[in-house]
Amino acid sequence: MQSAALLGIVSAMKYLHGKGVLFRDLKPANIGFTRKGTAQLFDFGLARHIENCPENELAGTPRYLASELLESCAGYTYSLGSDIYSFGVLSFEVCTLARPPVPRGSEQPALNFLDGGSDSWWDPKSSSVNTNESTGSCDPVAAKHPMKPPHNPRRFDRRFNLNSIPCRATKSLIKACLDGRSKERPPFSVIERTLSNILLSKEDTILLL
DSSP states (O other): HHHHHHHHHHHHHHHHHHTTTTOOOOOOGGEETTTTEEEEOOOOTTTTTGGGOOTTTTTTOOGOHHHHHOSSSSOOOOOOHHHHHHHHHHHHHHHHHOOOOHHHHHSSSHHHHHTSSSOOOEETTOTTTOTTTTTTEESSSTTSSSSSOOOOOOOTTSSSTTTTTTOOOHHHHHHTTTTTSSSOOOOOHHHHHHHHHHHHHHOOOOOOO
């Protein structure tokens, strides 16, 4: 079941967030399962403790990055909500078997550098969201690109088409995780409880192929 497949991932992420650790690259390629079906996270190369997470650093895989990290050069910092947004994108992919849409802000010079945004990426100099004081532009990938306006959070990005998901509770949960306002996204403890209730109600009956 879709909810069962996601529940183990949520349990792992809840543990990490409970320790103050941001994973920062949650995506299918970094998830595996034991022979008993227990979900495991792989590749902690981009993980950081929330207290040691540098400001204005862009890292991760663009299709799974939180909208506030991509849509502005204003210098947004990773938060617990950033991982939750990535989980929302992952859940969309698991439940619809569709590739996530190209993220807004993909015209950013740093994201063009990623050549399509399919792989993990890390900018150790934080250049993709730092500004050049003399030019007022994103630096250094393309210093001539003008600053984008501050992030204008959306409640939900409608490019994520959830119509193919029959379970209303699952659909509502994914929408909540993809909320454009980072602080409004549910913590993994709430996500875990919601998915458990979905399993108990047997509302989510679609098998993963």
